[in-house]
Amino acid sequence: MSTLEQSAFRGNDRLTLGMVMGVLTFWLFAQSVLNIxxxxxxxxxxxxxxxxxxISLTTLFSGCFIVVAGGIADKLGRVRMTYAGFALSIVGCLCIIFAQSMPLFALGRVLQGLSGACIMPATLSLIKTSYEGKDRQRALSFWSVGSWGGSGLCSLAGGAVATWLGWRWIFIFSIVAALIGMLLIRGTPESKAEPGERQPFDFSGLIAFVMALVTLNLVITKGGTFGWLSPVTLGLAAICLFSAALFFRIEIIKKQHGFIDFSLFRNKAYSGAVLSNFLLNAVAGTLMIASVYVQRHRDFTAFQAGMLTIGYLIAVLAMIRVGEKLLQKAGARKPMLWGTRLGAVGVMMMTFTFLPDSSYVVAVLAGYVLLGLGLGCYATPSTDTAIANAPADKIGVASGIYKMASSLGGAFGVAISASVYAALLPQGGSVAATAGLLVNVAFCLLSMAAVVLMVPRK
Known part of the structure; x- marks a missing residue:
């Protein structure tokens, strides 16, 4: 497509739906394993x-490579990168469908993470370049429906499919969704950043970054198995610290040529949106802990555990458009604060594991509704704050960093919550679940603090 065709193109409902399907292949199908x-x-x-x-590999690898993919999308084309994400999703699903042991299952999870790394920043950039004004905010709302709503639908749909058809069917449906998404975005003019001076890619920074995050994740998830003071755990921790120090040294030396452009964080509003987004996405651990607890210690089926989240799904989908209207009337700060507060109260209600079955079900249902209202209220104002405060020539990288925060928040939130749960399991399922869920309450409160300190009132 010519530059004229690209600049004249205006996004339509077909493109919006195609991008939503792309987001769903990650948040709905890749993350549905939290309930199964x-x-x-x-x-x-x-x-x-x-x-x-x-399980954490998907969001971990998505977070590691999402910024790189955003930069590549700016240079090679955002539509082309979205297609690549769909293809990786299909291959990853096939690996999981045919997996009989850990290696192939883990490979599929890694590929699904790379798929999300391609799709997330590329579709956000397409929204930035293909829509304007209220149309952009509307497209962002539907994009958020796929993202936050997909995270809500994953437990419900994943539990139902796993109970009635078998868990592998979840990934068969994911392949179908990816194919539909590819058809819907077909014919969209390619979108690229204006060509500039070609810079060498920061491979050394990327390698150090990945090493730091992978070893940190291993320490969190396997430290209890290895022994917290064992040579293996201490060695991994040392590699993590060395890699992190090396990464910051490389990025300081390379400055503008690093794969993470730290100059973006000079904008306080952008920094606040990214940090609070990281912390609020860490609450994904709630879905896993609550689901595992009721299945293992209260004899719920996967479908019944998923049904507990139906209020979350309805609330987050209904509230996202409300969050858009609140953004237009009150600015971003207020709905972001309301969202984090509601999330904290909702997760706190799920910690009441001392209640009998019927009362606990009521508490969890109400907690999920409040969590969904909170996330729905937060989603569009936070996303709009991030991309509206990013330079036009760096929107792909800026979107990538924002979604990196989402993915890494989810990865480490699940890993930390699961590790706390596993560590305290000998003390009883209720104690372990309460502790794991309290970790997520803390994430909500820290996210609220980031909004208070960094997102401007206007």
Whole structure:
């Protein structure tokens, strides 16, 4: 497509739906495993610490490479990168469908993470370049429906499919969704950043960054298995610290040529949106802990555990458009604060594991509704704050960093919550679940603090 065709193109509902399907292939299908841990563990005979590691690989690798993919999308084309994400999703799903043991299952999870790394920043950049004004905010709302709503639908849909068809069917449906998304975005003019001076890619910084995050994740998820003071754990911790120090040294030396452009963080509003987004996405651990607890210690099926989240799904989908209207009337700060507060109260209600079954079900249902209202209220104002405060020539990288925060927040939130749960499991399922959920309450409160300190009132 010519530059004229690209600049004249205006996004339509077909493109919006195609991008939503792309987001769903990650948040809905890749993350649905949070509700089917017992079924996968029984089917593949993977120890719980190893399964927790495999589950976190998707969001971990998405977070590691999402900024790189955003930069590549700016240079090679955002539509082309979205297609690449769909293709990786299909291959990753096939690996998981045919997996009989840990290696192929883990490979599929890694590929799904790379798929998300391609799709997330590329589609956000397409929204920036293909829509304007209220149309952009509307497209962002529907994009958020796929993202935040997908995270809500994953437990419900994943539990139902796993209970009635078998957990592998989740990933068959994911392949179908990816194919539909590819058809919907077909014919969209390619979108690229204006060509500039070609810079060498920061491979050394990327390698140090990945090493730091992977070893940190291993320490969190496997430290209890290895022994917290064992040579293996201490060695991994040392590699993590060395890699992190090396990464910051490389990025300071390279400055503008690093794969993470730290100059973006000079904008306080952008920094606040990214940090609060990281912390609020860490609350993804709630979905896993609450689901595993009721299945293992209250004898719920995966479908019944998923049904507990139906209020979350409805609330987050309904509230996202409300969050858009609040953004237009009150600015971003207020709805972001309301969202984090509601999330904290909602997760706190799920910590009441001392209640009998019927009362606890009511508490969890109400907690999920409040969590959904909070996330829905937060989603569009936070995303709009991030991309509206990014320079036009760096929107792909800026979007990538924002979504990196989402993915890494989810990865480490799940890993930390699961590790706390596993560590305290000998003390009883209720104690372990309460502690794991309290970790997520803390994430909500820290996210609220980031908004208070960094996002401007106007």
């Amino acid at each position: 841990v017992p079924a996968i563990q029984q089917s593949l005979a993977i120890p719980l610490p190893s399964l927790n590691l495999a």
